[in-house]
Amino acid sequence: MLQVRDGALQALLWQRGREPCRGAWALPGGLLEQGETLEESIRRHLAAKVDVREVSHLEQLGTYSEPDRDPTAWELATAYLGLVQLGLDPHIPDDTCWHPVDQLPPTAFDHGGIVLAGRDRLRGKLSYSNAGFALAPSTFTLAELREVYVAALGYEVSATNLRRVLERRAVIEPTGERRPSGRAGGRPAEVFRFREQRLAITDPFAALRPRR
Amino acid sequence: MLQVRDGALQALLWQRGREPCRGAWALPGGLLEQGETLEESIRRHLAAKVDVREVSHLEQLGTYSEPDRDPTAWELATAYLGLVQLGLDPHIPDDTCWHPVDQLPPTAFDHGGIVLAGRDRLRGKLSYSNAGFALAPSTFTLAELREVYVAALGYEVSATNLRRVLERRAVIEPTGERRPSGRAGGRPAEVFRFREQRLAITDPFAALRPRR
């Protein structure tokens, strides 16, 4: 579960109370039940930590099968990447906490690597899909959207470019509204929204494809 | 397992001899054993059908968990995408056969969808990675490489462009050799090779990233 908070991309982890890996931080999850889909299982276990309705996107990341990933038992794990929009602040239990993905605490099992894999997957998708919809609030100004992209990608992006690129690809559209900027005044910003609220690849690569 | 054969992208399938799905075409695979990695398991089962040393690339595709994907039992399956270079012709058993991915026969379970997912994954990676190394012969002329890309992508690509793009990204390099073209004569073609024989992302997106 990833979300942009305080200008940084953060992951939701909980601190294990018992062995193995007591005290280490782990991803939410648990065992699969009979006749259950992996996605159903993830949503069920996730529900113990957050309100699942606040998860705007969920996709399978990969299945980890190293025999020694759990020192006490032979267990496979299928990891999912979940995204929460900026601004939502789901209620979470006491043993649970958001951690910046670039400063992870000691993690249980291979969960640290999984978080980084999720981060990288997200970074890729931000460039060739409308994945931003799952991180940004439902409506936003360009300055706000820019902050989301900066936090998630880890490098500067220009608002001018961001607007041109996303508007040309028909990923975002203006709502027609305006929103006064912060307390310092200034020209009110246009309000935008994502056209789609589910993942769509933005016709990725003109590369190598004939024009007509 | 995908390979370009006869100018088309083809998948290796075997025909089931017994229920369930008797007579339908299935992907090679089988059950995971204790203490085994998923990749080890795939290689072990694959070895029953082909010489695994001829598989130039293998990556995890996804895990399928629909409860009714196998009508007789509740089973999860983790699918892998394997690639074989053009020109190799692995020895395969009698019940096994290559099928063009765009004209699949009736398939067992959800294997048809898995093949299409593998095809789409490949098509994406051809555009933003050096994945071509796993489909092309170890050395090749531009005309040959073009045929590989056309077969895999499903649309025309220009040899001029292909060369410029892949050379600029430092994905391929000339070997210095030349190879006389087909029987009709003509200027001998330069021989190229991929720089890397393992998957590498080709610094994907200048998009949104500052130049300096």
Next chain:
DNA sequence: GTAGGTTTTCGACTATGAGTCGTAAACTTC
């Protein structure tokens, strides 16, 4: 040996998309 046919290579031109920058627009506060 030369002429004609074939295939590949390469340069020139064009189109498009992206990065940068500066200025205008539209507000706030004093």
Next chain:
DNA sequence: GAAGTTTACGACTCATAGTCGAAAACCTAC
């Protein structure tokens, strides 16, 4: 109203990709 702040937008430049045509380098046949 003046000064300050923030956003929007146009103009310019650069990089990359698509297209086309001519030249290069070979073959075969006469």
